[in-house]
Amino acid sequence: xxxxxxxxxxxxxxLLREGLSPYVERELRRxxxxxxxxxxxxxxxxxxxxxxxQLSDLDVAALLKVMWESWNDVFRKTLGFAERSLxxxxxxxxxxWAHRLRCGQNLSLSxxxxxxxxxxxxxxxxxxxxxxxxVPAPTGVTSSAATGVTSxxxxxxxxxxxxxxxxxxxxxxxxxxxSVALSPLRLGAEAGRIAEEVLAHLSSLPGAQVSVxxxxxxxxxxxxxxxxxxxxxxxxxTLKFAxxxxxxx
Numbered sequence: 636x637x638x639x640x641x642x643x644x645x646x647x648x649x650l651l652r653e654g655l656s657p658y659v660e661r662e663l664r665r666x667x668x669x670x671x672x673x674x675x676x677x678x679x680x681x682x683x684x685x686x687x688x689q690l691s692d693l694d695v696a697a698l699l700k701v702m703w704e705s706w707n708d709v710f711r712k713t714l715g716f717a718e719r720s721l722x723x724x725x726x727x728x729x730x731x732w733a734h735r736l737r738c739g740q741n742l743s744l745s746x747x748x749x750x751x752x753x754x755x756x757x758x759x760x761x762x763x764x765x766x767x768x769x770v771p772a773p774t775g776v777t778s779s780a781a782t783g784v785t786s787x788x789x790x791x792x793x794x795x796x797x798x799x800x801x802x803x804x805x806x807x808x809x810x811x812x813x814s815v816a817l818s819p820l821r822l823g824a825e826a827g828r829i830a831e832e833v834l835a836h837l838s839s840l841p842g843a844q845v846s847v848x849x850x851x852x853x854x855x856x857x858x859x860x861x862x863x864x865x866x867x868x869x870x871x872x873t874l875k876f877a878x879x880x881x882x883x884x
């Protein structure tokens with residue numbers, strides 16, 4: 636029987652898993668030592684399909700997630716930005732393949748042909764249904780089913796067009812602004828997750844102009860030692876901070 640595109644995708648992901656698994660396990664053990672299994676389980680989270688598995692038995696989705704979540708602590712020491720972007724793209728491609736997404740269409744999940752699947756059909760179907768039921772309204776937009784009114788940030792609203800009245804097309808949303816507090820202890824991981832789950836979707840839009848600014852506020856009751864002041868100021872200049880200063884009050 637001829638191989639379908641889905642079969643080719645499954646074969647490619649399986650080959651990726653076979654090549655990636657020993658590398659991921661080696662690097663994790665190298666930098667995390669005896670805590671590697673516990674840390675991998677924490678990074679995998681509530682993935683019931685991979686829960687309790689050894690590192691060598693994880694599927695490709697779990698391997699890529701572990702790489703992404705532990706990038707700053709492990710993989711950034713040997714890999715660069717291009718490889719990080721590739722990991723992000725592979726995660727997205729694998730998720731599309733697992734959910735049978737093609738050209739924006741949801742294709743049926745068949746239980747009769749499970750060969751080559753890296754996720755169980757029933758698991759993928761249940762996850763897709765949960766995602767469809769819990770998709771939030773876009774940021775800056777609220778809707779009311781009772782009144783049929785959709786409100787946008789800024790107080791504007793639109794109501795259903797009365798029968799016989801000329802239809803109008805609502806102006807598209809053209810700007811996005813977001814602000815979030817990050818943990819200084821997990822800055823790299825949280826910033827990376829924001830880049831993957833928010834910025835990646837926006838920056839890929841045609842003509843998108845993205846600007847990201849990082850603000851740092853630190854208060855030290857006992858004062859900052861002179862040596863630390865010199866090091867921080869020099870590093871800020873090297874990193875081309877637009878504004879950086881210390882204050883006495």
